[in-house]
Ligand SMILES: Nc1nc2c(ncn2[C@@H]2O[C@H](COP(=O)(O)OP(=O)(O)O)[C@@H](O)[C@H]2O)c(=O)[nH]1
Ligand SMILES: [Mg+2]
Ligand SMILES: [Zn+2]
Ligand SMILES: [Zn+2]
């Protein structure tokens with residue numbers, strides 16, 4: 346603290362403007378008002394990723410959900426239907442099971458596994474690094490399977506063009522209200538495992554309504570990767586978005 | 593926990609700024625957390641205490657101010673303040689509010705010990 350002027354006092358420190366002679370060697374307190382965005386570095390990297398993907402004409406789709414909602418199954422189902430129209434690639438970030446990348450590789454798709462260690466979300470730098478390991482010139486549609494977690498991925502823009510939240514009918518229809526932050530960057534919302542609707546008490550209208558409260562322009566889908574019901578409109582959505590990207 | 597990544601970024605930016613200003617010591621760090629980030633202040637506090645180890649922030653306590661959501665209602669046009677992340681107008685119940693603030697996380701300020709400039713006045 347500055348003994349001469351007592352400027353360590355918080356009130357004075359806030360408006361530290363005074364004139365007096367100071368001895369060299371003396372020190373005093375001052376408050377530096379900064380308001381630096383802690384997500385700025387991630388947001389800058391995300392913008393770079395988006396531009397880079399755009400140059401390659403790649404539509405990137407970030408999938409976010411709890412573990413076991415059906416992210417990997419949805420990627421498999423989309424690939425099975427679109428493989429003659431779009432070349433699919435995958436960045437795997439979910440470590441809930443380490444078999445995901447192998448499931449994708451078994452389909453003959455280019456895949457890069459991010460080893461997130463103990464972190465709870467992917468960030469734009471991890472996606473940038475992963476892009477170096479993929480044959481971008483032979484990918485049209487890139488899925489990024491995020492870490493199975495309904496909270497943390499919502500804060501981190503990855504630079505994908507589409508960000509989707511998935512919720513399975515077995516998870517309960519109250520999840521949207523409980524996890525609103527995950528919808529921050531979302532453009533679409535999928536209710537998955539709709540083939541199980543007859544066996545569970547799940548009011549599909551409720552989470553869809555609540556999701557639109559959070560995000561007025563959210564596209565919503567209800568589908569099953571298993572029975573393929575509802576897949577058609579989701580596939581059309583992806584095709585239209587990809588066409589718009591390269592138009 | 594994403595609080596860990598955020599605490600690391602907070603420490604990184606605070607250290608950079610303290611060094612840039614030739615601070616002799618960092619007395620305190622203040623962060624601002626928007627309600628719409630879903631960041632839990634207690635978890636950020638705990639993560640900070642681990643992340644600052646071995647840095648110039650070891651003696652600097654963290655103060656966290658929680659910033660409410662500010663949003664504009666598309667129907668009644670009012671600017672509203674929300675303390676939970678459900679974006680519903682408290683006056684007319686309209687949906688799809690436009691978020692104006694409270695969705696970010698910031699290094700708000702640093703309290704630094706700095707040397708007086710030799711014999712001169714300062715501002
Ligand atoms: N009945 C049914 N089960 C599904 C569906 N999609 C995924 N599953 C099952 O749910 C489990 C988790 O799926 P997975 O795709 O690995 O979820 P992820 O952790 O989100 O990638 C697996 O046992 C899948 O077989 C579906 O549409 N219907
Ligand atoms: Mg998976
Ligand atoms: Zn002074
Ligand atoms: Zn690069």
Ligand SMILES: [Zn+2]
Nearest residue numbers: 465497593594
């Ligand atoms: Zn987290």
Ligand SMILES: [Zn+2]
Nearest residue numbers: 665668681684
């Ligand atoms: Zn209103």
